[in-house]
Structure formats: structure tokens, C-alpha cells
Amino acid sequence: MKSTFLAAPIALALAAGLAAQDRVTVFRGAQVHPISAAPIQNGVVVVAGGRIVAVGGADTKVPEGAQVVDCTGKFLTPGLVDAGTTLGVAGQDLNEQGEEVTPHLRVIDALDPTDPRLSRARRGGVTTVQVNPGNRNVVGGLGAVIKTAGDTVAEMLVQDESGLRLTMGSEPSSGNRAIRGGTPVGIYYRRPTTRMGVVWEARKAFYDAIAYQDQKTVPEGDPEMTGFDPGMEVLVRALRGEVTVRTTARAEQDIRTAIRLAEEFGYKTMVEEATEAWRVVDDLAAAGIPVLVAAPSRSDAPEGADVRYHTLNLLAKKDVPFAICTGADEGSLGLANEAMFAVRHGLPHDRALRAVTLDAARMIGVEDRVGSLAPGLEADLVIWSGDPLSPTSTAEAVYIRGQEVTP
Amino acid sequence: MQRILLSLTCATLGFAGTLAAQGADGSSVLIRAGNLVVAPNEWLSGADARILIRDGKVAGIGASIPAEAARRARQINWEHATVAPGLVAVHDLLDQGADLGESIDAFTPSLVTADAFDPFGEELAGRPRTGITAVALAPTSDNTFGGIASVVQPGTTAMGGQVLPGLGYLKLALVRESLKNDRFPTSRMGAADLIRSAFRDAQRPLGPNGEGLSVVRGALEGGTPIAIHARTHAELTTALDLAAEFEITPILLEVQEIEDKTLERLRGSGVSLALAPLGYGSTEEQLEMPARLGAAGVRFSFLATRGTDLRRAAALAIQHGLDRAKALAAITQIPAEQIGAGDRIGTLRVGRNADFVVMNGDPVDLSSSLIQVWIGGEPVHVSAQHGQDTPEAAR
Numbered sequence: 131m132k133s134t135f136l137a138a139p140i141a142l143a144l145a146a147g148l149a150a151q152d153r154v155t156v157f158r159g160a161q162v163h164p165i166s167a168a169p170i171q172n173g174v175v176v177v178a179g180g181r182i183v184a185v186g187g188a189d190t191k192v193p194e195g196a197q198v199v200d201c202t203g204k205f206l207t208p209g210l211v212d213a214g215t216t217l218g219v220a221g222q223d224l225n226e227q228g229e230e231v232t233p234h235l236r237v238i239d240a241l242d243p244t245d246p247r248l249s250r251a252r253r254g255g256v257t258t259v260q261v262n263p264g265n266r267n268v269v270g271g272l273g274a275v276i277k278t279a280g281d282t283v284a285e286m287l288v289q290d291e292s293g294l295r296l297t298m299g300s301e302p303s304s305g306n307r308a309i310r311g312g313t314p315v316g317i318y319y320r321r322p323t324t325r326m327g328v329v330w331e332a333r334k335a336f337y338d339a340i341a342y343q344d345q346k347t348v349p350e351g352d353p354e355m356t357g358f359d360p361g362m363e364v365l366v367r368a369l370r371g372e373v374t375v376r377t378t379a380r381a382e383q384d385i386r387t388a389i390r391l392a393e394e395f396g397y398k399t400m401v402e403e404a405t406e407a408w409r410v411v412d413d414l415a416a417a418g419i420p421v422l423v424a425a426p427s428r429s430d431a432p433e434g435a436d437v438r439y440h441t442l443n444l445l446a447k448k449d450v451p452f453a454i455c456t457g458a459d460e461g462s463l464g465l466a467n468e469a470m471f472a473v474r475h476g477l478p479h480d481r482a483l484r485a486v487t488l489d490a491a492r493m494i495g496v497e498d499r500v501g502s503l504a505p506g507l508e509a510d511l512v513i514w515s516g517d518p519l520s521p522t523s524t525a526e527a528v529y530i531r532g533q534e535v536t537p
Numbered sequence: 538m539q540r541i542l543l544s545l546t547c548a549t550l551g552f553a554g555t556l557a558a559q560g561a562d563g564s565s566v567l568i569r570a571g572n573l574v575v576a577p578n579e580w581l582s583g584a585d586a587r588i589l590i591r592d593g594k595v596a597g598i599g600a601s602i603p604a605e606a607a608r609r610a611r612q613i614n615w616e617h618a619t620v621a622p623g624l625v626a627v628h629d630l631l632d633q634g635a636d637l638g639e640s641i642d643a644f645t646p647s648l649v650t651a652d653a654f655d656p657f658g659e660e661l662a663g664r665p666r667t668g669i670t671a672v673a674l675a676p677t678s679d680n681t682f683g684g685i686a687s688v689v690q691p692g693t694t695a696m697g698g699q700v701l702p703g704l705g706y707l708k709l710a711l712v713r714e715s716l717k718n719d720r721f722p723t724s725r726m727g728a729a730d731l732i733r734s735a736f737r738d739a740q741r742p743l744g745p746n747g748e749g750l751s752v753v754r755g756a757l758e759g760g761t762p763i764a765i766h767a768r769t770h771a772e773l774t775t776a777l778d779l780a781a782e783f784e785i786t787p788i789l790l791e792v793q794e795i796e797d798k799t800l801e802r803l804r805g806s807g808v809s810l811a812l813a814p815l816g817y818g819s820t821e822e823q824l825e826m827p828a829r830l831g832a833a834g835v836r837f838s839f840l841a842t843r844g845t846d847l848r849r850a851a852a853l854a855i856q857h858g859l860d861r862a863k864a865l866a867a868i869t870q871i872p873a874e875q876i877g878a879g880d881r882i883g884t885l886r887v888g889r890n891a892d893f894v895v896m897n898g899d900p901v902d903l904s905s906s907l908i909q910v911w912i913g914g915e916p917v918h919v920s921a922q923h924g925q926d927t928p929e930a931a932r
Contacts, residue, residue, distance in 0.1 A: 219726075220771065222713075226730070228721020239729030239778070242771030244796065263726065271726065281798030283778060316719035358741075360734065 154178045155532065156192045160201035160513065164503035165208055165488045175206060177509040180531035185503045199513075199527075207483065207518055209257025209510030209530065211490035211501050212465050214376075214402055214422050214455035217259050218245045218276070224264030224458075226271070228317060230302065231335045233294060233368075234360040235271030237263045241283050251456075252278040253537055254464045255518065255525035257510040258288060258501075260494045262402075263295050264458065265378050268302045268322065268331040270295035272364065273376070275494050277510075279535040292494055293376040294368050296391075296399075298384035299433050302328050329387055336395045339365030371398045374495070376422075380405040380435040389417045400493060403457060405435035408444050415448045422493055424457025427471040439475040446481050453490040454482070470519040482519060565591040566914065567610035573598065574621035574900070576884040577866040588620060590891040593913035597887060618908055621865070621900045622885050623670025623892040624844045627811045627872040628686070628764075628790055631674055631842075632660040638677030639684070643715070643722060643731060646707055646752040648684030650674040656689075656697035660842075665691050665910040665918040667844030668900070670892035671701070673876045678710035678766045679717075681728045682735065685752070685761065688876050690892070690912055704878045706762040706788065707752060711772040729775050736783045757785065762877050764788040768813070770796060777802055788875045791840055795826060800833050809836040809875055812867075815850040827867070828858035838872035851901040864901050897923070 155177045162173030164185050176184040176192055184190055192198075216224055223240035226232050241261065251259065257278055263270040273293040280286035303322040322328045342362040367373045377388035380403045389410075392399040400420045401407065407414060407421050414421060423442060431437055445452045454469055456462035463471065469482040477485075491501025499508050509532040516523040528536045566589070573586040581587075581599045589597035589610060597606065630637060636653040639645045654674055655661070664672060671690050676683030688704040711728055722728045739753040756763045765787045767776040773792055777799070780787055786807035793813045795803070803810070815824060830837050839850040851864040873883020882890050891914040898905025910918040 222716075223725040223771075225724055226721070226727035227718070227723035228727055232727070232730075235726045235730050237726060239733075239775055240724065240726040240771070242769075242774060244770050281796060282802065283774060317721070318719075 154183075154193050154196035156196045156198045157201050157206055157511065157513070158188075158192075158198055160204045160206035162503065163205065163207045163483060163518075165484055166502035166504055173206065175503060175511065177511070177529075177532045180509055180533070181505075182503055182507050182509050183505055185505065201513055204526065205514040205516060205518055205523070206503075207255070207512050207514065208487050208501055208503050208507075209512055209528065210255045210465050210486045211453075211488075211494070211496075212251065212256050212259040212455050212486070213453050213490040213493045214424055214457055215251075215259045215261055216264065216458045217247045217251055217278070218242055218261055220245075221264075225266035226263075227266060227305065230267055230320065230322065230331055231269040232267055232271050232361065233269045233335070233364040235263060236274070236291065237261050237271060238274045238276075238283050238287065238290060241274070241276070241286075243281055243283060243286060248278050249537075251465070252528055252530075252535060253525060254466055255512040255514070255528060256465050257512070257528060257530050257535075258491070258496065260292060260455075262293065262376065262458070265295070265297045265301045266305060267295075268297060268328055269335050269365075270297060272373070275496055277530050279530045279533075288499065289494070289496055291364075291373065293374050294364060296332060296375050296377045296388075298325075298328060298332075298377060298379040298387050299381060300325060300328075301378075301432065302331070325383075329391070332391060333394075335365060336369065336391075336397075338362065339369055342366065343369075368397050369395060371396075375399040376402050378402045380431055381433045382406040382409040382435075384433070385410050386413065389413055389419060392419065393417065402455075403431070404441075405431040405433075405437055407450075408438045408441040409436075411444050411448045411450060414445075414450045418451075420451035420453070420493055421445055422453050422455050424455050425462040425468055426454060426475075427463050427468055428461060439471075442472045442482075442485070443476040446477060451489065451492070452485060453493045454485040455490065466518055466523075466525075467521070470521060473519055479519060565589060565596060565606065565610040566613060567602070567607050568613045568615060568620060570615045570620040570895070571617050572619040572621075573885070574619065574865070575599075575886060576622070577862040577870055579884075586620070588885060588891075588893075590914045593891055593915070595885050595887050595889050595891050598885065601887075615895055615908070617897070619896050619898060619900065619905070620885070620893050621896065622869040622873075622883055623665075623894055623910065623912065624668045624847050624868050624900075625838075625872040625876070625878075625883055626664070626669050626672040626840075626842055626844075626847065627788070627838050627875050628675045628840055629664075629672040629842045630677065631655075631658055631672065631689075633658065633674070634677050637675070637683075638679035640677075640679035640717065641720070643681040643717070643720060643728075644735065644749060645676075645680055645684050646682040646735075646749045646756075648676065649687060650676055650684060650705075651687035651689070651700045654687065654689055654698070654700060656692070656699060658698070661689065661691050661698045664842075664844065665912070666907075667846075668848065668894045668896075668907055668910060669844040670894070670910060670912050670917075671873070671876075671878065671882050672842075673705055673872075675764075676708050678708075678712050678715050681710060681715050681722060681731045682749070682753070683708040683710060686764070686876070688878055691917055692912065701878065701881065704876055704881075706764045706876060707756040708764050708766070708790075709787075710766040711775055712766045712768050712791075715766070725772070725775060729779065732779055733782070736779075757783065762788060762875065764790050764811075764875075766790040768793050770794045770799070773799060777806075777808065780806070780808055793823065795829070800829060800835070803830075803835045804833045809838075809871070811838045811840045811872070811875065812850075814839060814841040814846055815853045816846075817853075819853070824853055824857040827854035827864070831859050831863045836871055836874075838867045838875055844868075848901060848903060852903045855901060861899075861901060868901075 174190040262273040275289035276286040491497040675686040
């Protein structure tokens with residue numbers, strides 16, 4: 131294995147007299163899974179200034195005086211990336227029920243850095259997550275990509291305004307009708323009350339955004355202008371492809387609707403949850419829409435969608451880009467175990483590991499920062515006691531930007 | 538008297554009585570105390586512990602009082618007692634909660650609690666018995682933008698209480714009870730958006746119905762303080778992020794938990810706190826929080842509606858390492874500053890309102906008790922226990 135090496139940062143770090151945080155750390159002896167390259171037995175990963183500076187075999191050059199972490203017999207992977215969660219946000223804060231279309235609401239406004247679910251994910255080897263608003267609105271708002279460690283939102287933030295939540299199916303309408311008899315009152319007396327109505331609300335929102343854009347007479351994005359509508363601004367950005375529309379759809383009909391709406395408005399989308407993706411895999415492949423499968427281990431799903439454990443395997447065979455996430459489901463096994471579960475049902479080991487690292491990072495547009503081990507990327511690493519997709523393995527040490535964050 | 542008199546008839550009667558008792562030349566009063574607390578870190582004692590009161594204000598303190606003015610004033614001797622600034626409650630509903638939350642709409646910044654103020658309310662009348670001389674009558678936390686808290690003071694039985702005009706703060710809430718199931722916002726995410734939109738809209742030309750936004754604009758421009766009710770760490774995080782985004786320095790009400798890193802953010806930010814009241818059921822973390830804040834130089838007051846609870850909070854905080862002067866400041870000077878009244882109440886410097894407590898010891902010592910409480914240069918409470926210590930007896 132030829133080693134890749136970035137000499138400049140190390141030389142600089144040495145010249146600077148090695149400030150504490152810039153100290154060079156060498157992880158030596160592990161089976162290294164760079165994800166973007168083949169696994170390396172007895173590999174070496176060199177980290178300085180919070181970034182990876184070299185990944186290679188045992189003969190990789192390391193600077194003198196570097197701190198060495200002996201990883202003999204261990205596995206070393208990039209920190210796992212969970213591309214769809216609600217970690218850090220309390221359930222009651224996820225859904226703004228005041229209106230059905232709330233594109234400009236931002237989930238980071240409700241983020242609590244001390245949420246114990248974040249540290250639990252971190253202990254399980256997850257270092258980067260996409261946090262989404264909930265599914266009770268047709269257009270739920272903007273998500274964010276964060277690290278699982280940090281004391282303030284600003285410290286944790288990787289990418290703000292990442293992904294706009296759009297939800298198909300019956301969930302957005304479920305609060306608006308008298309399911310158990312009686313008459314809905316107050317703000318819940320409104321559209322949508324049906325699947326049809328949900329799609330109508332979504333379509334109306336995007337048509338309104340087109341009209342908004344056409345009517346604007348002042349420089350765009352200027353909050354000083356009269357009639358400035360922050361929600362419409364977000365939808366316009368989605369129409370331009372600057373924000374990915376994350377369409378939650380579980381049942382076959384809802385996934386088909388998600389594909390149809392994306393074609394109608396031309397926005398960039400991915401299908402999230404996607405329980406019945408196995409039924410529409412050819413359509414997804416034809417449309418080139420990536421799929422983010424939530425908690426593939428669970429045996430039942432909302433909407434009464436039919437769960438099939440070979441879904442991921444099928445997506446892989448048909449070349450549909452996909453990743454695995456834990457989703458909003460509290461019953462998820464945890465990200466590494468979800469990938470393990472996919473392997474048990476036929477997904478190749480390397481694809482499963484990629485689905486919770488590099489492919490997940492691609493899905494949320496941060497693959498140039500995290501998700502694999504290569505020089506220049508952020509040093510988010512996990513040292514596992516064994517194969518990360520084995521039920522007997524644990525994440526023994528977790529590093530974010532070169533800093534150990536275990537436990 | 539510069540204070541606004543809500544009930545003119547009653548006020549006239551009240552003054553007539555006072556003047557008769559003082560005599561024609563009794564327009565000023567000189568009080569000699571054992572200790573005079575001018576401000577939490579400024580104590581005068583012995584011969585210097587003197588305060589001259591004229592027209593409801595502090596006209597002189599200590600050695601600077603001219604001899605002639607001192608001689609002509611009515612003399613009161615409390616040489617065994619401590620005279621200290623009256624206690625200030627930074628947030629009080631005065632048992633009028635039902636009148637203070639217009640919760641149909643979460644955005645009601647232009648509502649003013651003075652409009653619901655009952656000058657003869659029993660709760661208000663009872664506050665001086667615990668040492669409180671001013672309270673901010675706050676809107677409830679039912680709304681994201683609740684309205685303007687007005688500063689009110691208890692009065693004599695005949696006069697009733699009164700409003701100190703032009704003071705108070707704009708109250709916002711991020712706590713759970715501000716979120717409702719039947720109107721926007723139902724979530725903290727929505728509440729943050731409402732606040733952000735209002736702050737942004739307030740900086741643009743206002744439309745015909747912009748009266749609420751004009752209040753918000755006044756607050757953003759620094760005219761009216763902003764208070765945000767934020768109890769949990771999550772709510773505190775949202776409040777601090779919004780404060781940083783809009784470069785405001787709000788008072789954060791009822792804060793219950795502070796991580797070390799949050800303390801770092803607070804240090805030097807200008808944001809001040811009103812801490813959840815301390816009691817014998819408080820956790821160690823809560824009991825130690827005042828000392829941590831004090832050491833970090835973060836300004837804070839205590840929340841409580843009764844002065845006995847304020848004094849208990851101060852005493853418990855001292856027990857857990859808080860400096861005595863900072864504890865006293867947390868129930869007098871700081872809350873006065875937080876409600877925008879620092880140049881009128883909270884200390885006994887020359888020119889301030891003559892609002893004070895007379896105690897038989899240090900106000901933050903729980904074994905001391907109240908002898909009298911004065912507001913605007915008039916006694917509003919005379920302790921039954923210390924009845925023989927009235928100025929008439931001492932004269």
C-alpha cells in the first residue's frame with residue numbers, strides 16, 4: 131500500500147512548535163477502513179491540527195515526536211454519519227403545528243447540546259448527524275448537520291440549513307381530522323385532511339414560491355424589501371437546487387408521488403424512510419433519486435408500509451444511491467447495528483459500512499469533510515474492538531476533529 | 538412628589554394626614570442608624586450612618602449632609618438598626634395572573650401590565666411586610682411576546698400602590714407554557730422563528746398595524762430592556778443564540794441550569810440572569826450556581842415574589858460561597874438595574890427614591906427582622922413586634 135502524505139501541514143505544525151491542539155497523533159496497527167480506498171492491514175493514520183494528514187500502511191512516514199496510539203488488533207474507521215435523525219431535539223419541539231407549511235423554521239433553534247441521545251450516538255461511533263424537523267407538517271423546515279460533541283450549537287454546527295423537510299403520506303394530515311369522532315377545533319380545522327390534500331399543500335407551496343420569485347422587483351434575498359417572506363425564500367432556493375428537498379415517503383404510492391413532484395418542479399430531492407422502496411426500485415433508478423432508508427431493522431413502519439429486509443440489497447443491485455440512517459424512530463438499534471442488520475440480509479459488508487459513512491456524508495453534502503479517511507478531511511475516527519459491523523464489537527475510542535470525545 | 542398618583546382623591550387624603558403629623562416645618566427627615574447601606578458594597582457606620590430625606594428622595598448621606606439641613610430636619614434615631622435599600626422583585630404576578638396573559642395571540646408586545654394593575658390588591662399591600670419596596674408586574678409566560686412589565690410600588694393603605702412610569706421590560710418567553718396546542722407557535726422552533734421574524738421586521742419600515750413591532754424596535758434599540766423566560770439548558774441555549782444574533786443583552790428569567798461552557802458564553806456578554814428561587818429543596822448545583830456566577834462576574838438577581846424568599850435565597854447563596862455584597866446586590870441593586878430603574882431605586886445614593894428597610898441586623902442574615910419599611914420617604918409598614926421602635930417613640 132502506497133501511502134498518501136500531506137507534508138506541508140506537518141512541516142508547519144513542527145515549525146509552529148506544536149501547540150497542544152496541533153500535536154501530531156499517529157494511530158498505528160489497526161485494520162484501517164478508509165472507505166474511499168481498500169482496507170489496510172496494520173495501517174497508519176496520521177492526524178494533526180484536527181485533520182487527517184496521512185493514511186497508509188505500516189511504512190507510512192511519521193514525524194518524530196508524534197504521539198502514538200497503539201491500535202494493534204483493533205479496527206479503525208471514519209466516524210459514522212447518520213444522515214437522518216432527530217437527535218438533540220425534544221419530541222415536542224420537532225413540529226411547529228401553528229401552520230402546515232413552515233419552510234424557514236430551523237431545527238437548530240430547538241437543539242439542546244446536552245441531549246443524552248447525542249452522547250449515546252457518539253458512544254456508538256457516530257460523529258456527524260443530520261438533524262431534521264418532524265414529520266407532522268407538509269413542509270416542516272430546515273435541518274442541519276452537526277457533530278455529536280460540543281457545548282454550543284455553534285461549536286457543533288457543520289452545515290446549517292441542510293435539507294428542507296417535505297412529508298408525503300398521511301402523517302401531516304393526521305392531526306387535522308377527527309380520527310376518533312368529534313369536530314377538530316382551532317388551528318387544526320384546516321387542510322390537509324387527506325393524502326390528496328397533503329400533495330395539494332406541497333404543490334401550492336412551490337407554486338406560491340414560483341409566483342413570489344416572479345413578482346419580486348428588488349434584489350433577491352434582501353430582507354429589507356417589503357413583502358420579504360423568509361419561507362418563500364427557502365422554497366425558491368429549493369427550486370434552484372440550492373437546498374435539497376428531503377421527501378419523507380414510506381408507502382409505494384407516496385414514493386411515487388415524491389418522484390412525480392420532484393420531476394414537476396425540478397428540485398433536487400432524496401426519498402427518506404422509503405420503507406417500500408423495494409416496490410419502486412426501477413422508478414427510483416430511472417429518476418436517479420437517492421434513498422435514505424431509516425432503521426432497516428424495524429419490523430413495522432408508519433402508514434402500514436410493508437417492510438422487506440432485502441430492500442437495501444435490491445437498491446444496491448439496481449445502482450440506486452442509498453444510505454442508512456436511524457431516523458426519528460426511538461426503536462432503532464443504533465446506526466452501526468442497523469448496518470450490521472443489512473449485512474445479515476445480504477448487503478455486502480463494504481457497502482453497508484459505506485452506507486453509514488461515505489454514502490451518508492454524500493447524501494447530506496459533507497463528503498469533502500467527513501465520512502472517509504483521506505488527507506485533508508476532518509479527523510473524525512473510531513477505534514473499534516473488532517469489526518464495527520459485528521454485534522460483539524464496541525467503539526472503544528471516538529475522535530472528533532482530532533480530539534478524543536469518549537465517553 | 539414626582540410619582541404618578543393613580544388615585545388622586547386618596548392621595549390627597551394621605552398627604553393631608555402625613556403633613557399634620559410632621560408639622561409645618563417637617564418637610565425633611567434625618568435618620569441616624571447604626572449602619573447605613575448606601576449600596577451593597579458601600580456601608581456607612583457610626584456617626585456617618587445618617588441619611589437625609591426630602592420630598593421622598595435621598596437628599597444627603599453621611600458626613601456630606603450640611604449641618605443646618607440636618608438640624609432643621611425632623612430627627613429619627615435608629616442607632617441600633619441597619620437601614621438598607623428596599624428589596625426589588627424582578628418578576629411578580631401579584632396574584633393577578635388571569636389578567637396578565639392575553640394568550641389568543643402569541644405576539645402581544647404592546648400590552649402593558651400597568652393597564653391591569655390593581656393599586657389596592659392585597660398581594661401588593663403585603664409585599665412591604667417582607668421588605669419589598671418595588672416589583673416588576675410582569676405579563677405571564679403564556680405568550681412568546683407577552684408585553685411590557687411595569688414597575689409598581691406598594692403604598693399606604695389610604696393611597697394604594699402606584700406605577701413608576703417609563704420603567705420595566707419587554708417580556709419574551711421560550712418556556713414550555715408559552716407554547717400552546719391551539720395557536721402558533723406550538724414548538725420552541727416556532728417560538729425562535731417568531732422572535733427572529735419580529736426582530737427582523739421591527740428594523741424595517743413598519744406597516745399600518747406596526748404598533749407591536751414599534752415596541753420591539755424600541756427594545757432592540759436599547760430603550761426598553763428585554764427579558765426572556767428560559768428555564769432549561771435547551772431554552773437558555775436558544776435565548777443566548779438569539780441574543781448573539783441580534784446583539785442584545787437580555788435578562789434571562791428563572792434559569793435553572795448552567796453548563797460551564799455556557800458560563801463562558803455569559804461572561805462578558807452583558808447578559809444578566811434572574812435565577813430560580815433558592816430554597817431548602819434546591820439541588821447542590823442550584824445552590825452553588827450564584828457563587829459560580831459571582832466568580833465569573835456575571836450579573837444576576839433572584840426571582841421570588843416575597844422578600845422573605847429573596848432574603849433566604851441570598852442567605853443560602855452566601856452559605857454556598859457567594860460574596861455577601863453580591864448576595865445583597867442580587868436582591869436590591871441588580872434587580873433595580875435589570876428593570877431599568879437603577880438610577881431611581883435599589884441603592885440609597887443621593888437623588889434616589891427614599892425606599893428602604895430598617896432592620897435589626899444585616900438584611901442577608903436570616904436572624905434579622907424588619908422594624909419598618911419606607912417607600913418614597915413615608916413608612917408603609919411598621920412591624921408589630923418592633924412597635925416600640927417607631928420613630929415617634931425614639932424622637
